[in-house]
């Protein structure tokens with residue numbers, strides 16, 4: 001195996017294993033030799049957790065007043081909740097401990113299907129029945145099982161959720177055709193088109209018959225979502241090119257619904273899936289969504305995978321769903337019963353709608369506060385803040401300051417935990433910082449960055 005092709009962390013691990021016991025190294029498969037645990041978000045978050053700073057803006061969960069921001073009624077499974085009298089869910093033994101079918105709990109699938117249609121009223125054509133997966137990550141895994149071959153081209157922005165690399169590149173050997181996410185503080189539609197044209201050329205040169213596009217709005221790490229008019233522009237660009245090759249569009253809707261800039265009078269955002277599910281017989285749209293971020297249920301590990309294509313018949317969708325189920329069966333056997341049962345309780349509760357509005361309003365309050373803080377011109381010296389209007393995060397592009405060094409200094413000497421994405425980007429999770437602490441958080445980051453710049 002060519003060491004140059006491997007990630008440096010994988011090479012480091014292989015060297016240790018080989019030095020300790022050469023036989024064990026030789027036992028590893030090529031994939032085993034390629035695998036590693038990235039020094040990305042999880043590793044940094046772990047170090048932040050150990051240090052436990054006062055201001056922890058790292059992990060993609062929502063926290064309020066030192067407690068997880070879940071639905072109040074769902075805070076405790078067995079009785080009283082700190083905040084108010086909580087209902088305890090009454091879940092039968094069978095709905096906790098028995099196996100669930102690979103196709104998932106029927107009542108939950110019905111509720112989720114209804115939710116997809118309510119959130120996306122323009123979705124009027126036939127789509128597949130959602131299949132549950134073990135978190136959106138597993139949905140990405142199943143998608144890549146079924147649709148990615150080595151050297152397949154994936155069009156995606158430069159700023160992405162890091163785990164895509166492990167799933168698409170390291171597991172399956174896909175290649176990216178990337179584009180800068182922003183142009184003039186908007187989604188970079190021209191860059192997107194250029195990247196798509198390049199991917200199609202590469203695919204045709206390699207005798208591939210498809211390209212893949214990944215759309216993640218709200219985006220992790222920037223917290224940006226384009227307006228519906230921009231989704232239509234993206235749709236038109238893709239449609240124009242669909243006669244050149246087949247196109248698979250994956251919509252990672254992890255943070256769907258957490259939009260903070262929508263006015264009552266404005267057109268509401270829908271999933272990009274809506275724009276592609278009935279566009280062209282060469283364009284397959286895949287929607288990956290789930291309870292994790294949207295329903296404040298990170299550990300339940302319940303996601304869903306839904307398909308849409310022009311003229312998609314039940315026969316086609318059922319055949320594809322059998323393949324999805326085969327991938328699920330051969331990777332995790334079946335999903336978590338308790339996760340699905342709890343999610344069903346959460347979504348069916350009488351206070352669900354009311355509390356969801358409250359929780360989104362709380363996150364929105366923080367996002368608007370951060371936007372206000374960042375208006376201060378003094379920050380121009382040390383960073384540019386990318387636009388953000390949704391989700392859990394925002395990202396700072398540093399000016400002449402090394403992001404990993406800033407990260408270290410903030411954590412070791414300033415009681416602040418953030419995430420560095422690369423050498424110049426810092427991600428701040430406002431989802432986990434109380435509104436009252438936001439001024440202090442940015443002031444500290446600014447002060448330390450300014451000192452380092454000198």
Ligand SMILES: Cc1ncc(COP(=O)(O)O)c(C=O)c1O
Pocket residue numbers: 060134135136137138161216219220252254290292293298301302303
């Ligand atoms: C963009 C994006 N997609 C998917 C996921 C993973 O979701 P899950 O925890 O449901 O696997 C995350 C989690 O951080 C994410 O940010």
